[in-house]
Amino acid sequence: MNYFLTYTVYVLILSVLMGISTWKLFKKMGYNPLFAFIPFYNYFIILKETKHPKWWAVLSYLPIVGPIMMSVFHIYLMKKFGKNLFQHQLLTVILPFIYMASVNYSKDAEIEDESDNELFLTDEEKNTKKKDTFIGSITFAVVFATIIHVFVTQPFGIPTGSMERTLLVGDFLFVNKWSYGYRLPMRPVAIPFLQGTIMDTGEKGNPKDDPKSYAEGVKLPYSRILQFNKPQRNDVVVFNYPQDSVHVAIDRKDPYVKRCVAVAGDTFEMRGGRLFVNGKPETVLGDQEVQHAYTVNTGSQLDIPSLYNTYGFLPVREMQTEKGFLYAFQGLTDKTAAEIKALPNVVSMEESIFPKDSATISYKLNADKSAYTKSVDTTQSIFPVNKPWNQDWYGPVRIPKKGDVVAINKESLPMYQWIISEYEHNSLENKNGKIFINGKETSQYTIKQDYYMMVGDNRDASLDARFFGFVPEENIVGKPMFTWMSLQGAFSDASSTYQAPKKIRWERMFKATNTGEANKTSYWWVAAMILILFFGWEYFVKLFGKKKKEEDL
Incomplete structure (x- = not known):
């Protein structure tokens, strides 16, 4: 209202x-x-x-x-x-x-x-009229595309491997904005097709100073219409990154795509790199492949380009040691891991699992370059910051649900402070151990909207809810519909020594994405029909206009 x-x-x-x-x-x-x-x-x-x-x-x-x-x-x-x-x-x-x-x-x-x-x-008047007609055609082509982009579907690219092998790096998708009800635009004055900024000023500049693609002063509150469904467990969902510090506008925050592994009211947990919901192991759908990170020691160098050709997505860091080579692989399936382990030059191979009851851990190469050592860094952004959790041992944690009354104290505040102050727009103060919400001292808080746990399928290479916390319902954009283009090598991967060779993945184009099935439905025929209708309609309009002019003369 x-x-x-x-x-x-x-x-x-x-x-x-x-x-x-x-x-x-x-x-x-x-x-x-x-x-x-x-x-x-x-x-x-x-x-x-x-x-x-x-x-x-x-x-x-x-x-x-x-x-x-x-x-x-x-x-x-x-x-x-x-x-x-x-x-x-x-x-x-x-x-x-x-x-x-x-x-x-x-x-x-x-x-x-x-x-x-x-x-x-x-x-001169005829030339001016032709120019105006051309400019008008371009303008309304832009307007038509803007209407589709704003009110129906939005293109989205996959730049990282967090959703491998469900969504591949270099997949370009169309997202259905009506999947969970249409979220009305909150910044109505904006440059079409741009998400948050007009341009990136570079690494030395402050991202907050980048020119915005929208007018911040003209704003509308969050509202969603025709919401017949909400995100369900195992849905692949596009949402705006909750803790984007550059953009205040919710619908202008960076778009992310992850799998909704737990909905409001569920209990989420990671045990030794394995995901559990409500105490039960996750349900693995047909288009998912369980993946884990591995550390591999070899006596001689691996032929990584050849492995890329065989397995496709294969981000890996290579380091030379005194005894040979050390490789840190991300996202290996059980089958791929077994085949790499069987290579003749592999000396040892083990899954990389962080120790229980420790904060986020990074790996550093020893001085003698013989192996990596694990380095605990308590300043890392595992959510919430006061828990000794990491991405492999996480929780259990209950996902907040609208209407939940939660205790607010020194221990629980890191879990709920973003919800209270940022997502549900209250003032929050912590004075001398006493907590004040909207100026009143309190020991509890009632949750105002549903929240979700969004985690990447490639768990060891995913910046997800384990790091940035719960995703509010107001940040949900929609579901991916289908892949309209898939280009291997479209994005560089800083986490890998090697880059995938560039090629078009024709077999993925115009395939449905959010079905959970291994064999995806193809929509080539829809693309063909749209092209035929578009060019056919243009031909019809030109022919009709020519006949009308002849009749007028």
């Missing part, structure tokens, strides 16, 4: 600005000046008078799309009154209500005489 109330306020403000800056122009076009103040109808009149499709008016106040369409409609209106030069159009876009007001209140603003018959147009 708050969303639509805030949205209505924005629409009314824009409508008042539109009316104040154009009411005289509406009067000169033969309409009641008050019509300039009526949302949607004011743009309907402009489109009618400038001979453009009147239904476009419905696009005028949509989030993200609306500002683009408003600029286009404002330019149409200015052209109606003879403002055809580039500088006029530029002023109309960057200072819309100010420039239109200057025209509106000027004494010489008159409707420009127009002729529909191309026989009476000069060559």
Whole structure:
């Protein structure tokens, strides 16, 4: 309700600005000046008078799309009154209500005489009309793509191996934004197709200083419509990274994709690198392969490029030691691990499992380069920070559920402080051992929304909820639908000494992603139909337009 109330306020403000800056122009076009103040109808009149499709008016106040369409409609209106030069159009876009007001209140603003018959147009006028038609076509192609991107589905690339071998590095997906109800845009004024920033200023710059792709000052509260389903266990889910410190706007935080291994109310646990939910081992679906990290010592160098060709995804770090070579593999299936262990130059091989009751651990090479030693670092971001857990021995922890009443004290605060202060937007203070929420001392808190545990299928190479904590329902974007492109080697892997050779994985293209089945449904026929309809429709429109012109002549 708050969303639509805030949205209505924005629409009314824009409508008042539109009316104040154009009411005289509406009067000169033969309409009641008050019509300039009526949302949607004011743009309907402009489109009618400038001979453009009147239904476009419905696009005028949509989030993200609306500002683009408003600029286009404002330019149409200015052209109606003879403002055809580039500088006029530029002023109309960057200072819309100010420039239109200057025209509106000027004494010489008159409707420009127009002729529909191309026989009476000069060559210059014909060229201008062709240019305007071309620019209009490009604009509405962008608008159409923006509508699909904002309201239906969004493309998403897989840059890391955290979901191998379900989703491969270099897979490009389309995400269904309606899977769990449509989350309405929270930053309605934004540059189309950009997630959070316009550009990266580089490693030396502060990411917070990168130019944003949206207007932070124009904001709408979180709201979701038509929510018939919620994330279920084993769903592959796209969500906004909860602890993104660069972007305050929820829908502008970095997108992540993981598997929902536990839902609100479940108990999650890792025991020696094995995942348990509610005390039971995880259910492994047909498209999943259990994977683990391994340390391998060899007497001579392994042929890693050959192994890449055989097994595909195979991130590995190679170090030379006095006794031979040491390899740290990520994401080996049981079958792959057994085959590598059987290689003649392998001396020893063991699964890399962190010790129980220790904080996050890193590996450092010994001074004599004979082996790696495990280094405990209590400053690492395992969640919560006061638990002696790591990614292999984690929990048990109960996933917060809407309505849960949880105890808040010194021990439990690290578990819930982000929920209270960041996700559910309360003030939180810890004074002299006493905890205050919204200014009141308290020892308990009622959870306001559902939370989820999102973990990568490739557990030993995944930055997931074990590190950044529970994922709020408001951060959920949707489900991946299908892979529209798969390019091996599209992204470099800093965790690997070797990089996969570049090639297109034709067998993965236009395959369904979020089914849990090993053999995915192919959607090649859908892609073919879309292309045929698109080009066929374009041909039909051109043919119809040509015949109509001949009839008019």
